[in-house]
Amino acid sequence: EAQVTQNPRYLITVTGKKLTVTCSQNMNHEYMSWYRQDPGLGLRQIYYSMNVEVTDKGDVPEGYKVSRKEKRNFPLILESPSPNQTSLYFCASRGTGRSEQYFGPGTRLTVT
């Protein structure tokens, strides 16, 4: 089954404790992205990657890091999480020349 998976689905952590949210897709897609979704602000792109070892900032990259060492994986790293990073996070992938972007199930992060 074609899918994008994210882990963990739910995470409660404390300010400053480094965390990683994993993302994996099994569709051999070139493009992968991370978004955060907040009430009234909609989905905002954090980082995206056009292929292995190629990443670029989206609209709200501050406080986040990503890496793309393998085509299928695109982890999101929060080196020092802060309460304003409490949000619902989605990973997504898309094939070259394709219109549909597939989203993972989301990770609900709470930073206290």
Add this chain to the structure above:
Amino acid sequence: RKEVEQDPGPFNVPEGATVAFNCTYSNSASQSFFWYRQDCRKEPKLLMSVYSSGNEDGRFTAQLNRASQYISLLIRDSKLSDSATYLCVVDRAGNKLTFGTGTQLKVEL
């Protein structure tokens, strides 16, 4: 001004009604346009792409007006299962998708 603007709703309509959502975008260089559907606390899923000539998929019709920078979605004979948030999405270039904040639809008996 937001890059993509939508009326947040909610739109409360009776089953069987026809409902229309509108969306405006600010970047005239935008290349591709989509409507996504998002159920509560779930991931967004592609509903349909929007083409300049307009396109229809069953009860759903999408229109694009490049001159006015305006996209619409029409749902005919609405069902209870259509209740969701509808996201207008604009592709500025490559993988730079910009999402509207969504319009909430509630279809009632």
